[in-house]
Amino acid sequence: MKLTVADHPVFIYTGARPLERTRPAVVLVHGAGNDHSVWNHQARHLAHHGFAVIAPDLPGHGRSGGAPLPSIEALAQWLVALLDGLELERAALVGHSMGSLVALHAAAERPERVTRLVLVGSVAPMPVAEPLLDAARNAPDAARAMIDQWSFTPKSQLGASASPGLYLPNVNRQLMARQPGGVLANDLAACNAYVRGLEAAARVRCPTALLCAARDQMTPRHAVQPLCEALASAPGGARLIGIAAAGHAMMAEAPDAVTDSLRGFLSEKQ
Amino acid sequence: MSQAKTFQPETLALHAGQSPDASFGARAAPIYFTTSYVFPDCDHAAELFNLERPGHVYSRISNPTNAVLEERIAALEDGVGAIAVASGQAALHLAICTLMGAGGHIVASRALYGGSHNLLSYTLPRFGITTTFVDPCDADAWRTAVRPETRLFFGESLGNPGLDVLDIPTVAAIAHAQRVPLLVDATLVTPCLQRPLALGADLVLHSATKFLGGHGVAVGGLLVDGGRFDWDASGLFPTLTEPYDGFHGMDFAEESPITAFALRARREGLRDFGACLSPMNAFQILQGMETLPLRMRTHVANAQAVAEHLAAHPMVERVAYPGLATHPGHALAARLLPAGAGAVLSFDLKGARAAGRAFIEALRVFSHLANVGDAKSLVIHPASTTHFRMSAQDLASAGIGEGTVRLSVGLEHAGDLIDDLNRGLHAAGRIVEKG
Numbered sequence: 001m002k003l004t005v006a007d008h009p010v011f012i013y014t015g016a017r018p019l020e021r022t023r024p025a026v027v028l029v030h031g032a033g034n035d036h037s038v039w040n041h042q043a044r045h046l047a048h049h050g051f052a053v054i055a056p057d058l059p060g061h062g063r064s065g066g067a068p069l070p071s072i073e074a075l076a077q078w079l080v081a082l083l084d085g086l087e088l089e090r091a092a093l094v095g096h097s098m099g100s101l102v103a104l105h106a107a108a109e110r111p112e113r114v115t116r117l118v119l120v121g122s123v124a125p126m127p128v129a130e131p132l133l134d135a136a137r138n139a140p141d142a143a144r145a146m147i148d149q150w151s152f153t154p155k156s157q158l159g160a161s162a163s164p165g166l167y168l169p170n171v172n173r174q175l176m177a178r179q180p181g182g183v184l185a186n187d188l189a190a191c192n193a194y195v196r197g198l199e200a201a202a203r204v205r206c207p208t209a210l211l212c213a214a215r216d217q218m219t220p221r222h223a224v225q226p227l228c229e230a231l232a233s234a235p236g237g238a239r240l241i242g243i244a245a246a247g248h249a250m251m252a253e254a255p256d257a258v259t260d261s262l263r264g265f266l267s268e269k270q
Numbered sequence: 271m272s273q274a275k276t277f278q279p280e281t282l283a284l285h286a287g288q289s290p291d292a293s294f295g296a297r298a299a300p301i302y303f304t305t306s307y308v309f310p311d312c313d314h315a316a317e318l319f320n321l322e323r324p325g326h327v328y329s330r331i332s333n334p335t336n337a338v339l340e341e342r343i344a345a346l347e348d349g350v351g352a353i354a355v356a357s358g359q360a361a362l363h364l365a366i367c368t369l370m371g372a373g374g375h376i377v378a379s380r381a382l383y384g385g386s387h388n389l390l391s392y393t394l395p396r397f398g399i400t401t402t403f404v405d406p407c408d409a410d411a412w413r414t415a416v417r418p419e420t421r422l423f424f425g426e427s428l429g430n431p432g433l434d435v436l437d438i439p440t441v442a443a444i445a446h447a448q449r450v451p452l453l454v455d456a457t458l459v460t461p462c463l464q465r466p467l468a469l470g471a472d473l474v475l476h477s478a479t480k481f482l483g484g485h486g487v488a489v490g491g492l493l494v495d496g497g498r499f500d501w502d503a504s505g506l507f508p509t510l511t512e513p514y515d516g517f518h519g520m521d522f523a524e525e526s527p528i529t530a531f532a533l534r535a536r537r538e539g540l541r542d543f544g545a546c547l548s549p550m551n552a553f554q555i556l557q558g559m560e561t562l563p564l565r566m567r568t569h570v571a572n573a574q575a576v577a578e579h580l581a582a583h584p585m586v587e588r589v590a591y592p593g594l595a596t597h598p599g600h601a602l603a604a605r606l607l608p609a610g611a612g613a614v615l616s617f618d619l620k621g622a623r624a625a626g627r628a629f630i631e632a633l634r635v636f637s638h639l640a641n642v643g644d645a646k647s648l649v650i651h652p653a654s655t656t657h658f659r660m661s662a663q664d665l666a667s668a669g670i671g672e673g674t675v676r677l678s679v680g681l682e683h684a685g686d687l688i689d690d691l692n693r694g695l696h697a698a699g700r701i702v703e704k705g
Contacts, residue, residue, distance in 0.1 A: 035527065037526045037527060037528065040321070041321070041322055041324065048320060048322060062527065063502070146274045158282070158287070158289070158345070159285075159288070159338075159345055160341065161341060164536075165344070165352055165353060166350065166532070167344040167350060167351060167352075170344065171497060171528050178527060259322070
């Protein structure tokens with residue numbers, strides 16, 4: 001579906017079902033240089049199992065208009081404006097990588113709007129190595145290749161994907177290449193510059209889960225601990241859910257495990 | 271984190287698409303001889319059908335052995351995915367029918383494999399899809415053949431059998447200016463000699479029967495989606511950008527902007543046209559692909575030696591092989607096919623049809639048959655076999671004469687091949703001497 005937010009058109013994938021606002025709403029926020037399609041399996045599943053699914057293309061990404069927003073704070077503000085535009089009072093926020101920081105910041109700033117929070121492939125802060133930032137600005141092909149290498153497990157680098165006939169590293173690389181020039185560099189810079197993650201985490205008051213892939217090299221599991229501890233005020237503390245045999249691109253590499261983890265956590269009675 | 275390390279073709283040819291079998295650790299790709307797959311429960315079944323979960327339902331749509339082959343060629347071609355089908359012809363048909371219906375128009379090189387020419391020239395017009403054939407080396411011809419209803423450009427990396435070198439960057443640019451994709455038949459080059467997607471093509475097809483398999487025991491085809499063409503931005507492809515009632519109302523480009531083509535080709539094309547590949551054939555083609563990089567090096571070296579020998583022989587009028595400086599596509603081949611111009615070549619014998627017959631019948635190592643890309647050397651006379659349905663005028667425009675002989679140079683010792691050709695040339699010479 002299409003919507004106008006902050007004067008720009010926004011595309012929202014709703015999981016192949018019309019959006020029913022009476023259902024519990026779940027917003028799926030994609031990561032740097034990506035679009036809604038990284039959530040295909042999860043969005044379709046949740047939409048067909050009781051949820052109102054909102055998987056937007058962030059400004060300047062995919063089918064959405066406008067320029068990419070320059071900071072995590074601005075993206076979080078936009079996310080709340082998206083809920084306003086949809087006339088949704090409350091929603092669960094699920095974010096991947098850069099999208100996890102957006103969801104985290106929105107949950108901290110507007111706790112009354114967020115029912116649950118799921119951070120997929122997340123650390124805070126989320127520093128981006130200078131060679132990658134530099135490549136994203138000046139040699140995007142090289143940047144995309146680096147991200148691919150660090151996002152997929154060695155097994156997936158050689159294929160054997162869960163989705164018959166698709167070579168997932170190339171799908172990811174072409175998805176990044178499809179975005180307008182400068183989007184990836186903008187997004188990575190926004191991740192790198194966001195230093196308020198732990199402070200934001202301390203303000204989260206809704207049930208929160210972190211999905212950590214065992215082979216994630218972009219946001220490695222050993223680096224998740226500070227964020228986990230900072231989320232101490234979330235009811236029961238942050239729930240750490242491991243995703244085996246997957247890397248940072250876990251929605252594609254281990255689609256069923258991510259889908260089942262999301263559905264399980266989002267369906268729990270509060 | 272300064273430079274990404276990617277796998278080279280030799281590694282991908284052996285490993286891409288497969289990891290050791292999870293149940294028994296089998297190193298080779300198992301042959302999944304099954305038509306269908308047991309659902310753990312009813313919910314899971316429904317979720318598979320609704321694409322909430324990836325997986326296999328029925329082997330006409332997908333099969334684990336075929337999936338290894340599909341991923342392997344996708345990785346080698348730098349594509350996002352591939353569809354394994356029953357033959358190279360099925361791959362061409364699937365590509366066309368995924369992109370257009372009645373009223374659609376194709377601009378194609380006139381130097382095509384005879385089977386492709388048949389499909390485009392005689393069969394598809396019956397279903398309302400027409401083709402304009404152009405000189406593949408004439409950029410203006412590609413440009414001026416475009417009509418409002420054009421939906422595809424199609425050519426072969428090396429035109430069969432004249433060995434015209436397709437200027438993929440130029441033709442792709444013309445296609446893209448018209449908001450249509452370029453499909454390249456890369457059968458004669460394989461990803462070891464050229465990756466058309468990296469040169470600007472959008473889709474690639476292979477008759478896997480040929481060099482990919484290499485052994486000549488299995489017929490199969492592969493269609494690779496490059497994931498680069500923006501179907502939404504083009505606006506000319508409603509099959510990919512509008513809801514399809516036949517599959518959950520799916521808008522394929524909305525579902526996946528990058529794999530929309532592969533998604534529709536599988537979910538509609540394999541489902542409805544049904545030209546699926548047997549997993550046994552997929553396994554056999556995979557066995558061949560393991561040694562593809564090694565084989566292509568020898569194929570190319572032998573072809574170059576044979577071409578040079580023929581070019582210097584008094585019984586030979588003309589040799590068409592882009593590896594020779596006399597070929598009009600030599601400079602382009604040096605740029606687009608730096609590792610070699612393949613292993614198929616054609617030449618014109620002095621003398622008429624009888625000389626050609628004497629030549630072929632004197633050969634002992636070359637096999638006279640209708641195929642290319644076997645590990646064994648092959649020979650054929652196109653005017654009386656693969657291209658016999660073409661008119662004399664069409665033959666001439668495709669660069670085929672009555673005395674044209676096509677060779678597919680195999681992996682035998684180059685000296686033995688040259689001795690065999692000398693035997694044939696000697697026999698042909700005796701016919702000419704007799705007048």
